[in-house]
Amino acid sequence: MTWIVTPDHLDALEIGAGILGTGGGGNPYLGKLIARKYVEEGAEIAIVDPGDVPNDAVVASVGGMGSPTVSIERLRRADESVNALRALERHIGKQVTHLVPSEIGGSNSTTPMVVAAQCGLPVIDGDGMGRAFPELQMETFAMYGVTPTPAALCNHHGHIAIFDNIADATTLERYARAVTIQMGGSAGYAFPVMTGAQVKETAIPGTMSLAIRLGEAVLAARRDTSNPVEAICRVTGGVSLFAGKVVDVERRMTGGFARGVVSLEGFADHAGQTLRVDFQNENLIARDGSGAVLAVVPDLIFLVDSDTGAPLTTEVLRYGLRATAIGIPAPAELRPEVGLRFVGPAAFGYDDVAYKPLPGSYANREAGTRSS
């Protein structure tokens, strides 16, 4: 199925991608504004089901790399990712035929929309994370065997960096991160290049439509004043973990990442209880007052405004916010051993925390469902 993006889809995507950003991933708002402008001016952004992509399609992932903390201080020009894509095309000597988001959570959901509008390319309904993660090797593309290079970065000055002949995404992550930091902490990227067949084998399908459906559910709950937390849990397969008030936020920038801890004191059912969520761009682990783990990466942990269902990213957290913490089971692709090696608790330095899956399944998918 192929469908055309409307301005309403983009408004819903902003909310859904914000939630799937699990506290990080960058703010999709700016990308949405730019994509909306193109759509309102007549650009047609086609969303294509992975199953409808030809096996020999030339697919590239596009997005932005860097710290969310930087990206809200220095706005992108909006041509960084397009310029990275053009540099990548020149390098491979081929035209890209389809785009795919690498990260449906946060700003990398709307950036491919902007590139699609600028280049007239379709966007595949799927991504490489089903959420947001801070590092490149945390994409299912790399996890399931796609070579991460050639890869291109471009910043707001048009400075280009191309990486090639690197088999290992963790190594590319180190190189690209080092250049991104030198570029000012924010760059557009284009990589990896895949065939349509590889996308079908490695992407998490249906996540663009999921994010839009999720945003639509939140907007509907606001309109009919029903409970947005229930709407989010219904669409995503998530569970409410905790409701309370933000009482402390520790935040520091190290190595290009926003790291920290947010603490909440409970309301109502959780009165007298506390919640502590560690984050590294994204939320990683939620613990109760006794230190017991309520949810842990790769399962999705995020805070929303309890009244509106608006996602609360780590950079907007501050004392006094009323928030509900929600956990969503990770996509099935991230839960086997191969996935946990790259995105389990140990991958983030929590060697002493075992992965304890939340009950249920991502977006209520049936076990073993691979294609949308």
Place this chain on the structure above:
Amino acid sequence: MTWIVTPDHLDALEIGAGILGTGGGGNPYLGKLIARKYVEEGAEIAIVDPGDVPNDAVVASVGGMGSPTVSIERLRRADESVNALRALERHIGKQVTHLVPSEIGGSNSTTPMVVAAQCGLPVIDGDGMGRAFPELQMETFAMYGVTPTPAALCNHHGHIAIFDNIADATTLERYARAVTIQMGGSAGYAFPVMTGAQVKETAIPGTMSLAIRLGEAVLAARRDTSNPVEAICRVTGGVSLFAGKVVDVERRMTGGFARGVVSLEGFADHAGQTLRVDFQNENLIARDGSGAVLAVVPDLIFLVDSDTGAPLTTEVLRYGLRATAIGIPAPAELRPEVGLRFVGPAAFGYDDVAYKPLPGSYANREAGTRSS
């Protein structure tokens, strides 16, 4: 004039380039061994006068980037710079016709010889520094207007990084340095790409033959047991600054550089006096016991073994070595305001030190001499 490199030339180059490395630049020994092997196996390395290079020649500079401290711990494979050159050629879609050293001091004197032997390309008799410097923007190529990109890096794993559309060498330096550090502190490079006409306008001519002549003079002094320090000063236009014993070396690795200070206590004429030389990969400033500046960058400051004339690089300095400190006037290209902005004392953080030129001229060249 074009001439063919002999094994004896390479032995002399090792010594001459070591001296012109002014304490840094990396050890030319390994590159010499590899180049010698190729020459002994029949490779012909042609050295071409800049004046004989066609104006439309496609010239690339090749060498190694990184910290000398790393390069003596982890030997290069010897194909890093060739692989960088091949990546650069693919990127520009043209074959390079000539190589030029960017830095005649240290290992970047012999690395172009290795690449020349491997690729069958001639090497231009000149370079971009007339000595060694730690950073890219300190090349005369960039200083006098050559665009620094496209540029390619390659490490021992064959990992490729290409930079493009960067007008400013200081920016390229930041990006390339960050990647080199992530590559393990050592990489081969190929850049900038120039026309033959640009080389004639921007290179410091005749420095390859100067380095070889300098090494030959030291070797001759050893053979006839004459004073090697006098031989060095005669060929280079240098002056002896101090003779003494190394009594202290402070050394630390920061940001990919070997920084530190070496202190000497005087012998003979300098008995009771002290010398203190600050270095950042290369020696930057020599001060006497009162703190008065005896010589300062971009003038060349280096230590040699007082008996043999062997250059003492900063990484081999240790307590007890008997050394003579020599100062050589900087090449004329580095002394005008445009040069001092990039390689004067302030460029290394010595904002309070004025450049006080040593008397005489680099290699006893007549004032205003630009072509060899």
